Amino acid sequence: MTIHGWVGKILRVDLTEERVSTSDTMRFAEKYLGGRGIAARIAWDETGTGVDAFDADNRLIIMTGPLTGTLAPSSGRTAFCGVAPQAYPKPWYTRSNMGGWFGSELKYAGYDGIVIKGKAEKPVYLSIRDGVVELLEAREIWGRDTFSTQKYLMDRHGGDVKVACIGPSGENLVRLAVVQSETENAAGQGGFGAVMGSKNLKAIVVKGSGTVKIAEPQDFLELCLAINRDFQGASPQERPSARPDAGIAQAYGLRGIACSQSCPWRCGWMWRNVPGTAYPGINTTFMMCVAGLFRGSHSFYDWNVGQEASVELAAVSNKLGLNHWSLLLGLVPWLKECKARGLITEVDGEAIDFSNPDFWVRLMRKISYREGLGNILAEDVPRIVDKLGKGKDIAEKLYPAYGFPGHWDGHGDKANPVFFPLWVVSALQWFTDTRDPFSSGHGYSQNLTRWSRVYSWEKLAKIGEEVYGSTKSVDPNYPYEYKVQPAIGEQDESVLKDSLPLCDQVWPRFYSTHTEDGYARITLPKHGTIGGKSFEYHLYVAATGLKLPEEEFRRCAERVFTLERAIQVRNDGRTREQDLAIIPYFETEENLPGPSEKKESLDREKFLRLVDEYYELRGWDKTSGWPTREKLMELGLADVAEELEKLKG
Amino acid sequence: MNAVPRSGVVIADKSICHGCGICELACSLSHKGACGPALSSIGVLRDPLAGDFFPETCKQCQFPSCYYTCPVEAIVIEPKTGARVIDGEKCKGCGACAKACPYNELETIIRRDSERGIYFKCDLCTGLNREPICVEACPWKALSYVPANERRGK
Numbered sequence A: 001m002t003i004h005g006w007v008g009k010i011l012r013v014d015l016t017e018e019r020v021s022t023s024d025t026m027r028f029a030e031k032y033l034g035g036r037g038i039a040a041r042i043a044w045d046e047t048g049t050g051v052d053a054f055d056a057d058n059r060l061i062i063m064t065g066p067l068t069g070t071l072a073p074s075s076g077r078t079a080f081c082g083v084a085p086q087a088y089p090k091p092w093y094t095r096s097n098m099g100g101w102f103g104s105e106l107k108y109a110g111y112d113g114i115v116i117k118g119k120a121e122k123p124v125y126l127s128i129r130d131g132v133v134e135l136l137e138a139r140e141i142w143g144r145d146t147f148s149t150q151k152y153l154m155d156r157h158g159g160d161v162k163v164a165c166i167g168p169s170g171e172n173l174v175r176l177a178v179v180q181s182e183t184e185n186a187a188g189q190g191g192f193g194a195v196m197g198s199k200n201l202k203a204i205v206v207k208g209s210g211t212v213k214i215a216e217p218q219d220f221l222e223l224c225l226a227i228n229r230d231f232q233g234a235s236p237q238e239r240p241s242a243r244p245d246a247g248i249a250q251a252y253g254l255r256g257i258a259c260s261q262s263c264p265w266r267c268g269w270m271w272r273n274v275p276g277t278a279y280p281g282i283n284t285t286f287m288m289c290v291a292g293l294f295r296g297s298h299s300f301y302d303w304n305v306g307q308e309a310s311v312e313l314a315a316v317s318n319k320l321g322l323n324h325w326s327l328l329l330g331l332v333p334w335l336k337e338c339k340a341r342g343l344i345t346e347v348d349g350e351a352i353d354f355s356n357p358d359f360w361v362r363l364m365r366k367i368s369y370r371e372g373l374g375n376i377l378a379e380d381v382p383r384i385v386d387k388l389g390k391g392k393d394i395a396e397k398l399y400p401a402y403g404f405p406g407h408w409d410g411h412g413d414k415a416n417p418v419f420f421p422l423w424v425v426s427a428l429q430w431f432t433d434t435r436d437p438f439s440s441g442h443g444y445s446q447n448l449t450r451w452s453r454v455y456s457w458e459k460l461a462k463i464g465e466e467v468y469g470s471t472k473s474v475d476p477n478y479p480y481e482y483k484v485q486p487a488i489g490e491q492d493e494s495v496l497k498d499s500l501p502l503c504d505q506v507w508p509r510f511y512s513t514h515t516e517d518g519y520a521r522i523t524l525p526k527h528g529t530i531g532g533k534s535f536e537y538h539l540y541v542a543a544t545g546l547k548l549p550e551e552e553f554r555r556c557a558e559r560v561f562t563l564e565r566a567i568q569v570r571n572d573g574r575t576r577e578q579d580l581a582i583i584p585y586f587e588t589e590e591n592l593p594g595p596s597e598k599k600e601s602l603d604r605e606k607f608l609r610l611v612d613e614y615y616e617l618r619g620w621d622k623t624s625g626w627p628t629r630e631k632l633m634e635l636g637l638a639d640v641a642e643e644l645e646k647l648k649g
Numbered sequence B: 001m002n003a004v005p006r007s008g009v010v011i012a013d014k015s016i017c018h019g020c021g022i023c024e025l026a027c028s029l030s031h032k033g034a035c036g037p038a039l040s041s042i043g044v045l046r047d048p049l050a051g052d053f054f055p056e057t058c059k060q061c062q063f064p065s066c067y068y069t070c071p072v073e074a075i076v077i078e079p080k081t082g083a084r085v086i087d088g089e090k091c092k093g094c095g096a097c098a099k100a101c102p103y104n105e106l107e108t109i110i111r112r113d114s115e116r117g118i119y120f121k122c123d124l125c126t127g128l129n130r131e132p133i134c135v136e137a138c139p140w141k142a143l144s145y146v147p148a149n150e151r152r153g154k
Helices: A026-032 A035-046 A102-108 A146-157 A192-198 A217-231 A246-252 A289-294 A306-320 A324-340 A357-369 A381-388 A392-398 A422-431 A445-451 A457-468 A484-499 A532-544 A550-572 A576-587 A604-618 A629-634 A638-648 B022-032 B065-069 B096-100 B133-137
Strands: A009-014 A019-024 A060-063 A078-084 A092-098 A113-117 A124-129 A132-137 A162-165 A179-181 A185-187 A201-207 A269-275 A282-287 A521-524 A528-531 B009-012 B043-047 B052-056 B075-077 B084-086 B111-113 B118-120 B143-146
Touching (some): A009 A132, A019 A026, A026 A035, A035 A078, A035 A092, A035 A113, A035 A484, A060 A192, A078 A102, A078 A192, A124 A146, A146 A162, A146 A201, A146 A306, A179 A192, A217 A521, A217 B022, A217 B133, A246 A269, A246 A306, A269 A306, A306 A324, A306 A357, A324 A392, A381 A392, A392 A576, A422 A484, A422 A604, A457 A532, A484 A550, A484 A604, A528 A532, A550 A629, A550 A638, A576 A604, A629 A638, B022 B043, B133 B143
Parallel strands (some): A009 A113
Antiparallel strands (some): A162 A179, A179 A185, A521 A528, B009 B143, B111 B118
């Protein structure tokens, strides 16, 4: 039988045994979709209690989904899952993902994913050329930066190969180490670069000559084109121009670029041949949203290194394979505050000075190579605090939980302006997660913050009713009512985005400037009118040919989220008590006042009522925070229910 | 060489191409029912480390080497658009056209369909009965279609 959407095989690599085999994707596909979903099932089956991030037994699970490599808007993504060294207080199973072109190429080579276990005796890289899979010696690239590694592999295997690799940060087990592809596509959060490093796996290079077959090609084509048409011009700022400002473009070789395959949008620029400031020479790199913080010129990021140095710093960070987000939203703000309070004023004899590009480069290199104080900074803020016994209260204001800095939640994160009560939903997204939920959970707080500048709250409330079931879900006059539904909605949506996969900056498609009421819709002869909330479902059905009802499709997301919770319960003893540990962070004053015009903080009593409502709606036990047997049975997870029963003893 | 009727052509503006590859996938999906550059008649060349990329389209030459070279006359001139089209029924898969094409050094213009063992190239979507799908799909309008009667030069 022809397989549509997926390509049918998962590559299994055992680095200790130097053995490669394949397994059948379709065993998991219908129940767990792909990407993060299939990864969760594999982790449940294979990664038990007591596995540390750097153990040979830790599986690095790299999974695409049924839409990767297809025309589906912004679908060129890949999930990276496993026990993550960045998680705190102990490494635990979580996820990250990246855009780019690596995942598509992997599918064109015939694999939906790669599960890597074991540890190579000496540095190796994995080469995949359609059916030919080899482990090759990486002696010549071990120690190289990510750009130079890719250059070497392209020279050796052809300029059209796609590479996922690590830089010195990953090799040196830095907890902020990313898996990098091209200049700025990276699986950042979690520190999976260090997992590759611990396995002595420098890179994966892939070339595929195949395609992804589509069940209903005509229907799929028209859906993709219609969604893209609606999308074009649907931003609050309207569509960015195709060409950059001529002066800047000429000076810095600026080019608009889609960061991932099939993306009709642009979130950043490609800066080319920009002269360095800290060091002579030129730099070329793509710069996404967070990389802009290197420059400063912001009320909190109050330095200004200038455009040229900001490109240089982004390029240096990308080459070293460091996580921009954790660096710029966590470690750097923490160091800045430590300096302001006189707790840490220098790094190995050099004064902390973020207005000096030279300082930045040396700081990043010290972290990446674990030199001097860098050896401690490489452990990332929560563990630095433990080791140095300094700056604990500063860290608590920047880090809500799990070792990940704030993100669209109105408190620690100084870069994103979200206000009360939108971050009440953010708090509900954080409290049951295993990491920062926002790399695939922007749908509520970011989108509403932005669109509230464009549309009236009345208009938004109507969209809220359409999407989340009640006008109260987005109405600022009801801060502690109907907030669980959008939180669960966005958590499940994030599973869909990480599993199909689809990009979080583009999806979900709720808002449109093309419709009178502002709610995104497309109309096609075959389907009639489809609301924005259902775009994903129709793409999935047309691509895979699985004719399941929309409710069943959404249940897959609920199943995956619940299974991830079961992993937490079984492997890490996760309870309600741990969930509530995020409350103090939200009880501090918010960064920016919202419509009430005064700075708000979380009301614990009212929030705890939402917490109970959350567990109830999720079908989790209110006292323990465990998924109930009934819920697991309902989701078709009988074996999971049985295993959790045994834990109860 | 006998002149053949002039053809329309898809042209690309490299300066605004965002390298997303939507043109490639819209092409392969509409013509072959599958997504992948390997079955696309338009090719986006990418040099990611240099931040450089551009779409390579079939020039639909005034004096098409592919057409003159084909030993089995499998390349036909489509009457409506003038597109130089490989007739999949006639193609024997020898690859003479792919070698003869002066722009095909990276195999982006005439490609081999490895499943069917035959070659294929841009047909200006005449088979689909619509204007070229790559032009319609490009989100940045980096591609445009110039019909035969508006085409200048070679």
